[in-house]
Amino acid sequence: MEAAAGLQEAAPVALKFEFNPKLGIDNPVLSLAEDRGPSDVWLCPERPRFCLLSKEEGGSFGFHLQQELGGARHVVCRVEPGTSAQRQGLREGDRILGVNRHAVEQEALEAVARLIRASGPRVLLAVVAGPALDTARAQQGDGALLCPTLGPGVRPRLCHIVRDEGGFGFSVTHEHQGSFWLVLSPGGAAERAGVPPGARLLEVNGVGVETLTHSQLSRRLWQSGEQVTLLVAAPEVEEQCRQRGMPLAAPLAEGWALPTRPRCLHLEKGPQGFGFLLREEKGLGGHLGQFLWEVDPGLPADKAGMQAGDRLVAVAGESVEGLGHEETVSRIRAQGSRVALTVVDPKADRFFRMVRLSPLLFLESAEAPASPQSTRSASGAETEDPPGADTALPRAPRGSRQCCLYPGPGGGYGFRLSYVASGPRLSISQVTPGGSAARAGLQQGDEILEVNGRPVDGEDDVDRLHQLAEAEPPLCLKLGARSPRGWSGL
Structure with missing residues (x-):
């Protein structure tokens, strides 16, 4: 059994962290170093690697899948030369463990192909070489090499x-x-x-x-x-x-806060049918698509919220992008008297084509409020964080500000402290460019007023700050205005 899955170019956004040894490590706790760490996962064949593929309109990603006989593993059986799959390092014999944020090793082949098609112009695959998978399974059992995932609310x-x-x-x-x-x-x-x-x-x-x-x-x-x-x-x-x-x-x-989202319409056929006409025609950029027209007032399609000019992107959650008119009609008819259609209006169509993402990637949260103002963090609106990563703080009084920091890849927060006996007790004497502190807005000379809700008022706070490496992140600081004084390192 084989399924073709889609082609063309995308630049991977795997990010490299750099460590400049000239910066040194002055404070053993508040390290200025932010490197990738001692191990490079891309050089470890026993760990999954990631391939970010993309395709042009009407093209494919450039590879084919098949399911292993007698097993649930999905194997790349062919990679087309000159395609995105080849350029991004996908190889014949690779096993696919994940598609975007979904672990798929136990899914049926058709379900995996459906997820890839629903991803639109870009897809992220978690894969591992076949021999490495077999070796890991032999040594560690079937639980080895599970697909790494990001939890809800902890994603780009x-x-x-x-x-x-x-x-x-x-x-x-x-x-x-x-x-x-x-x-x-x-x-x-x-x-x-x-x-x-x-x-x-x-x-x-x-x-x-x-x-x-x-x-x-x-x-x-x-x-x-x-x-x-x-x-x-x-x-x-x-x-x-x-x-x-x-x-x-x-x-x-x-x-x-997206300006528009896909809409899922649930229709139940009435005595006069669903009450709309499906027509194949050219849409944005001259590309063929399936469009909904002649929505009859008072019939199921109208009651479900269908609007003339909507483009059909999925039937029963399965993408119909790239399908011809007859096949799309067949899929609707196969649903019987009840059908779920995912559609986008012209505004949504333009938006998702601009960002080069499928609207189906945002369908599961389509009912979420458009604005995230109901939940707030120390310095901005955020979704609810997972347990242990709560950053909610009261707003700082006028003349001060709040910053929440997370350790960088090297384990440090990316700044250096100074302490003086008079005037501002603790202040920021150095900030690593591009480090965690710099990204949170810390600046040289900022005075530290509170640490994790506790006021800073004496020399004992220096000892307390030296224990930050063992504390649970985030590190939440209340900062005062920048100090004009000179600084002396700890």
């Missing part, structure tokens, strides 16, 4: 920001070309759209930033006009992906 975010009188509500810091982080304006448009504090910027309107200079990025943001859609990752998401060897890929994203 696709955030749609609408400019207000304060602009987009963020500024951009960078360490080198392609590495950008956002510093949020409190209460600004970006914060209201769900951009987390210290977020790493990955894409602007569906285009990766890894090859852009700072001036090119600024020009692209200016050209966005009154609204922009950013793919971002919070520091804790970046860290979890690093630990799992996962790229910060767009198909893993959850939507925040």
Whole structure:
């Protein structure tokens, strides 16, 4: 049994962390080092690797799947030369463990192919070489090499920001070309759209930033006009992906404040039928699609919320992208008198084509509120965090601000402290460019007023801060205005 799965180009967004030994490690707890760690997962054949594939309209990803005889493993049986699959390192004999954020090793072949088709122009595959899988299973049993996943709320975010009188509500810091982080304006448009504090910027309107200079990025943001859609990752998401060897890929994203979403319509056939006409015609960019027209008032389609001009993207949750008219009609008829249709209106169609993602990736949260203002973090709106990662804090009084930090890949927070006997007791004397502290907005000279809710008022606080490496993240600081004094290292 074999299933073809889709082609064409995508630049992987696997992110590399760099360690500059010139920075040194002054404070053994608040280390300035942020490297990848001693082990490189990409060089370990016993660990899953990730392939981010993409395709052009009407093309394929460039590989074929088959199911092992007598087993549930999905094997890449053919990779087409010159395709995205070949360029991104997919090889014949690879076993597929995951599709985007779904573990699929125990799924049927058709279910796996359906997930790949529903991913749209881009798909992230977790794979492992066949011999490595067999060796691991022989040594560790069937539980070995489970697909690494990200939990709900700990994933990259696709955030749609609408400019207000304060602009987009963020500024951009960078360490080198392609590495950008956002510093949020409190209460600004970006914060209201769900951009987390210290977020790493990955894409602007569906285009990766890894090859852009700072001036090119600024020009692209200016050209966005009154609204922009950013793919971002919070520091804790970046860290979890690093630990799992996962790229910060767009198909893993959850939507925040999106301007539109797909709609799932549930229809039950009445005496006069469903009450709509399905027609194949050219849509955006001249590409063929299946469109819904002549919605009869008062009949099931109208009552379910169907609008003339909607484009059909799925039947019973299964993508119909690329299917011809007759096959699409057959799938609708096969559902009988009750059918679930997933549709997008022209506005949604334009949006999801711009960000190069399938609307089906955002279907499961389509009923979520469009704005995340109901839950707030220390310096912005966020979804509920998993247990142990709660960052909710009261707002800082005027003249101070709150910052929550997570350890970087090397285990440090990326800043250095100084202590003086008079004046500001504890202050920031050095901040690693691009580190966790820099991404959270810490600056040289900031005075520390509170640590994890406890006031800083004496020399004993230095000893307490030296124990931070053993504390559960995040590290939450209340910071005062920058101090004009000089600094002396600890």
